[in-house]
Amino acid sequence: MTELLSPVLLAVLGGLLLLGLLLLGYRIVEQRQAATMSMPAAYRAEGESQWRRGTLRFISGRLVLRGPGGLSVGPWQRGNLDLGISTPLDEDAERALDRHDQIQVPVTYLGSRFELALAEDHYTALRAWIEAVPPGWNSQVA
The missing domain is CATH 1.20.5 (Single alpha-helices involved in coiled-coils or other helix-helix interfaces)
Incomplete structure (x- = not known):
């Protein structure tokens, strides 16, 4: 035994x-x-009314939203993201997210549209990251 x-x-x-x-x-x-740079945010696809909470992460030229349980949306390549003009959250979004200090930003990525809700200083960081030119980007352009 x-x-x-x-x-x-x-x-x-x-x-x-x-x-x-x-x-x-x-x-x-x-x-x-x-x-890597990460920040709390919420995501809503075009035409949807529900916001999905998560954490936005900048990972080597890509933006990813990781939600609860590891579910993620994206990745979106930095050079293909187009941020629209930010606006304060509407009342429905404020109630749904239980946040009053966030703004919503329309985003276009390769023809698809969605919205992000995040704090204003995080929006500033996101915009700066998207607009910054990574080393070697378009280096072969004459």
């Missing part, structure tokens, strides 16, 4: 060690992504 217990115990311990290493690796990757 003890001869059988020993390999089973080793297998269980090995599995737990492997699981722990996988979780540690996942956490390291998440922390590196969190080190």
